[in-house]
Structure formats: structure tokens, C-alpha cells
Amino acid sequence: xxxxxxxxxxxxxxxxxxxxxxxxxxxxxxxxxxxxxxxxxxxxxxxxxxxxxxxxxxxxxxxxxxxxxxxxxxxxxxxxxxxxxxxxxxxxxxxx
Numbered sequence: 001x002x003x004x005x006x007x008x009x010x011x012x013x014x015x016x017x018x019x020x021x022x023x024x025x026x027x028x029x030x031x032x033x034x035x036x037x038x039x040x041x042x043x044x045x046x047x048x049x050x051x052x053x054x055x056x057x058x059x060x061x062x063x064x065x066x067x068x069x070x071x072x073x074x075x076x077x078x079x080x081x082x083x084x085x086x087x088x089x090x091x092x093x094x095x096x
Contacts, residue, residue: 003070004030004041004045004069007070007072008022015074020076023049024055025074025076027055027056027074028057028058028074029073030045030058031060031064031073032062033062033063033064033068033070034061035059041059041070055074
């Protein structure tokens with residue numbers, strides 16, 4: 001089962017190609033297959049997005065595909081840190 005740490009690591013690599021970071025997100029939506037994993041998800045979120053002003057986020061339980069523990073959507077601003085043009089709403093960073 002893929003964890004939020006693995007999902008964020010993969011997402012971070014994809015965002016880096018666009019000169020962006022998870023901390024650049026305007027809003028992050030976490031979907032958990034089991035809210036019993038919220039504490040672990042919260043700790044992983046803090047590691048990847050922590051700091052003085054982390055992105056706004058919400059966390060909900062949702063029916064996810066078999067074997068998927070977590071899915072993440074990240075909404076980014078229109079321009080990346082180095083001026084790269086990014087879509088106003090980036091596609092979800094799902095368990096891949």
C-alpha cells in the first residue's frame with residue numbers, strides 16, 4: 001500500500017520539473033482510505049509542507065481504488081517559483 005510519504009516524494013519530483021514545490025501549493029486535499037491513518041498523514045504533511053506558512057489543506061476519508069491508502073490533489077498558483085507557467089489547477093498527484 002502506497003503511503004503519503006511515497007506519494008509526496010513522487011509528487012515532489014514531478015513538481016520539481018516545473019520549478020515548483022508542494023509548499024508552493026495554494027490548497028492541498030488529502031484523501032485517505034481510512035481516517036485511522038490521519039495522525040500518520042498529518043505527520044507526513046508536516047514533513048513535506050511544514051514551516052511558518054504551509055498551504056491550506058483538507059483531509060477526508062474517501063473510497064479509493066484497492067491497494068491505495070492515500071490520494072493527493074495540489075492546486076498551484078499560475079506561475080512557478082522561477083516564472084514557469086503552470087496550469088491554474090494542477091492535476092491530482094495520485095498513487096502512482
